[in-house]
Amino acid sequence: MDPRGRHMRFDFTMARFAESLAKVNAMNAIRSIVDILIVAYVIYKLLVIIRGTRAVSLLKGIAVIFIATMISDLLDLRTVNWLLQKTITMLFVALPIVFLPELRRALEQIGRGGIFTGPLGLLEKEDTMLLISNIVKAATVMARDKIGALIVIERDTGIAELMETGTKIDAVVSAELLINIFMPNSPLHDGATIIRGSRIMAAGCYLPLSENPNISKRLGTRHRAALGLSEQSDAVSIVVSEETGVISIACSGKLMRYLDESALKEKLVELLNGSKLRQGIPAWLRGHVM
Secondary structure, eight states: OOHHHHHHHHHHHHHHHHHHHHHHHHHHHHHHHHHHHHHHHHHHHHHHHHTTSTHHHHHHHHHHHHHHHHHHHHTTOHHHHHHHHHHHHHHHHHHHHHTHHHHHHHHHHHHHTTTOOOGGGGSOHHHHHHHHHHHHHHHHHHHHTTOOEEEEEOOSSOOHHHHTTSEEEEEEOOHHHHHHHTSTTOTTTTSEEEEETTEEEEEEEOOOOOOOTTSOTTOOHHHHHHHHHHHHSOOEEEEEOTTTOOEEEEETTEEEOOOOHHHHHHHHIIIIIOSGGGTTOOHHHHTTOO
C-alpha cells in the first residue's frame, strides 16, 4: 500500500480514537456531576428533615467523637484511641435506635412522594373548599370566644392509630359540630379532632408531643401535640389557644401563629387544595402538570 495512504488511514484512525475518547470523558464527566448532585440533594433533604430536632445535637456529639478519634490517632494516644474506636463501633449499632423517629419521618416523606394518594386527594375542589370554609368558620368563632381547639386534617400519611385513641364520630364536617365538640366541659373538648376527607372520624384523640427542645415555653400542650404530629406525618393541625384566642397552623414541623380569618383560609387552601389543575390528579402525575 502507498505510504501516503497508510499515513492518511492512521491519521483517520487516531482521529476516530480521539473522538471516542472525548465522548467517553464527556460521559464520565456528566455521570460524575449527576452522581455528585444526587448525593448533595440527599444530604440536603436529610438536613432539612432533622433540622430543629434533637438529632442535630446528637450529630454534633458524633462529630466531636470522630474528631477526637483522629486527634488521638495523630498524637499516638493508643488507649484513648482504642476507647473511642470501640465507642464508634457501638454508635453504629445504636444509631438506628437513637434516630428511630427521624428515620421513620424520612421514610414517610419518601412514601408520600411516591404513587400513593391520600384521602384528601379523593375530594373534588368544591368539597375541599367547603371543608376549608367550615374549619375557618369554626376556628374564627372559637378564637373570638377563646375556646381551645385542636383540629387535625389527615393527608397522605395515615394516622388511623391515633383515631383509635379517641371516640369514633364519623360525621360530615360542619362548623357547628366542630364548635360543639370543643365547647368547655364537653366530654371531647380536651383532645384532638381528626378529619379524614370530608368527615370527622374521631374526637378526643391523643397526639404525640414534640420533643423539640427549641419550642417556646409559652406554648401549651395543644401546640406541642400539633407540632409533634407534624414532625411524624404530613397532617395539618389547626390550634386555637384557650388563653389568647390566637389561631395557629402546624405543618412539616413548623408552627405558623397569629393567623386571622383570611390568612387561615389562604394557608389552608395552599396546603389542602393546591393549584386548580392539581385537584383530582394522581400524586405520580402531579410533578408533570403545570
